[in-house]
Amino acid sequence: MYEKQIEQLIILQQVDDEILILKDEVEKAPLELADLEAQMNEFKERRVQIDERLDILKDQKKKLGIEIEEDAGKIKKSKNKLMLASNTKEYHAMMREMDSLEKLNRNREEEKITVKEEFDRQNAAIEALNEEMSGVQEQYDALKTTLDERLAQANKKLESLGRKRKKACKVVPPPILGRYEFIRERMQNPVIVPVTQGVCHGCHIMIPPQIYNDLQKGQQILSCPNCQRLIHWQRQDESDA
Numbered sequence: 001m002y003e004k005q006i007e008q009l010i011i012l013q014q015v016d017d018e019i020l021i022l023k024d025e026v027e028k029a030p031l032e033l034a035d036l037e038a039q040m041n042e043f044k045e046r047r048v049q050i051d052e053r054l055d056i057l058k059d060q061k062k063k064l065g066i067e068i069e070e071d072a073g074k075i076k077k078s079k080n081k082l083m084l085a086s087n088t089k090e091y092h093a094m095m096r097e098m099d100s101l102e103k104l105n106r107n108r109e110e111e112k113i114t115v116k117e118e119f120d121r122q123n124a125a126i127e128a129l130n131e132e133m134s135g136v137q138e139q140y141d142a143l144k145t146t147l148d149e150r151l152a153q154a155n156k157k158l159e160s161l162g163r164k165r166k167k168a169c170k171v172v173p174p175p176i177l178g179r180y181e182f183i184r185e186r187m188q189n190p191v192i193v194p195v196t197q198g199v200c201h202g203c204h205i206m207i208p209p210q211i212y213n214d215l216q217k218g219q220q221i222l223s224c225p226n227c228q229r230l231i232h233w234q235r236q237d238e239s240d241a
Contacts, residue, residue, distance in 0.1 A: 002218050006232045008171040009180060009192045009221070015165045017189065022154050022161070029147055029154075036140040043133045050122050050129070057119045064112045071101045071108075176221050176230070183229060193224075194234035203227035 078098045085091035169177055183191045193202040198212045205226045207215075215222055215233045224231050 002220070005172055005176065005221060006192075008168040009176070009230065009232075012165060012168040012172065012180065013190055013192055015161050015168065016184065019158060019161050019165070022158050026151060026154050026158075029150055033140070033143055033147060036136055036143065039136050040133065040140065043129060043136070046129055047126070047133075050126055054119065054122050057115055057122065061112065061115050061119070064108050064115065068105050068108050068112070071105050075101050075105070179223070180230060187227070187229070190229070192230040192232065195224075195231045196234050200224040200226060200229065200231055202229040202231070207231070 075098055078094055078101070082091065082094050082098070085094060172180070180191055190202065193200060195201065195207060195212065195215060198206050198209070200207055202224060203226045205224075207224055207226070211222060211225065212233075214220070215231060218233065222231055223229065
């Protein structure tokens, strides 16, 4: 009976380890999808910002075009009026006005070039963003397609492990099972470990000779006095196998 209990405790520990891994996978799988969704939303926000910037640049470009055209018309009229100037003072006044308009239009032309360059940069940013979005979208679609299947398989496996765990728990006496659960909740795995040549494989410390002698008799399940893990005796030849 003792050996059967030890065997089931070891099985129980293996089952619990598998359950832990699967539960972690079940919890993390949707988070992977949520992370990709967050990236997609970030891309959309960046696209909105770029589109807003492009709209501003379009309006700026249109406004500059209108202003340049209007002032070009004013310059043309001023040149025609220049020939009709009645005196030198009026002539120079009209020349100054023309120079001012021409200088203003040159500045606008330069600004128009700057706007075009920025417009090209924003369009290039859209192309790069679209390419990046396409890659993430592919990952998202692939993950979403397999997610339900992965979760279904994991949950099916969890159900199977749950049945296996229940079966193992029936063999282990309630007090020992309670100690096992208590240790597992409070300590790092493993919970049940072998002892060879008087050394606990959990904490790697020698256990007292009397406890080691009792352990070898195989009559009751004991705990390591150092780390409190459940222990069982393992012959040297078994540990080497």
